Amino acid sequence: MKKIKIALADDHNLFRKGMASVLSQVPDFELVLEASNGQELIDKLTRRMPDVVLLDLEMPVMDGIATTEYIRENHPDVKIIMLTMHDEDRFVLHLLEKGVSGYVLKDADLDEVEKAVHKVMDDGVYLNDFVSKVMHRKMVNKTTVIKQSSTTTLYNSKVLLSEREKEVLKLICEGLSTAEISEKIFLSPRTVEGHRLRILEKTGTKNTAGMVAYAFKNNLV
Known part of the structure; x- marks a missing residue:
């Protein structure tokens, strides 16, 4: 069975180690590298290229958005799933426009993370209920503005x-x-x-x- 190679970048050591442990429980996942910020992740990409990057939005040195822009420009085949505590509407469309393939809140369970990884590998995008509701609200608001x-x-x-x-x-x-x-x-x-x-x-x-x-x-x- 071919494993999905995953990279994980998060500056919170406890969360990153916990997530790494959780990912190791999935039979077809292989965690190929960890990083504490975007710059460290980019430096390590030369050693092992992942299929999917699980990326924290807010990190020192180089944050998730800047890291996304670099990966999209230089490694367009790598899928990016943003991990964040932010459930604000304004982040979602902006991140998707930047090329993020999925948006998962940090309090999600393993099943959702596993589903997100498989979905972006198979279909290029993962839209959970939260993202879908945000998009629906954006569409309704935009339609109202247009009518007015x-x-x-x-x-x-x-x-x-x-x-x-x-x-x-x-x-x-x-x-x-x-x-x-x-x-x-x-x-x-x-x-x-x-x-x-x-x-x-x-x-x-x-x-x-x-x-x-x-x-x-x-x-x-």
Whole structure:
């Protein structure tokens, strides 16, 4: 069984050691490196490249956002799951736009962490209930503002998606996998993936997480 290689960066030693111990309980996970801040993580990436990075948002020397920007620029295939105590709406879309594939609160249990890692590996993004509710609130608020202002010009008016692409995008934003979308709308997985790639191209986003953030921010769903 091929193991998913994981890196963990958090400046709180007790939390990091505890998380490392928890991760070691998952049979198909392999913790390949630990770091106490973003700079230390980046320095260690030259020794062993992970599949997924579990990254603390607030760290000294180099925080989670700066580290995300570096990884996205230099190692775009590495998936990033942000670990944080912050459950504020303002962080979520910003982090997804930066290229974070998932957002998990630090008080989550092992099952959610395990699910998040598998989901970002399989589908490129993990949208838990908290993130989905944040996005829904953003969408409702944005729609209200648009209705109240006749002078508002939507950037998404420049993005012309077909009805099928809109349908696929909506299901991706609901957290469905390619296989689940395929079964739901009676298309082959290859065709669904083709739609996903065209949506990425049309929205100018680099990964599924960024595409989801773009969709909600620009009222595409």
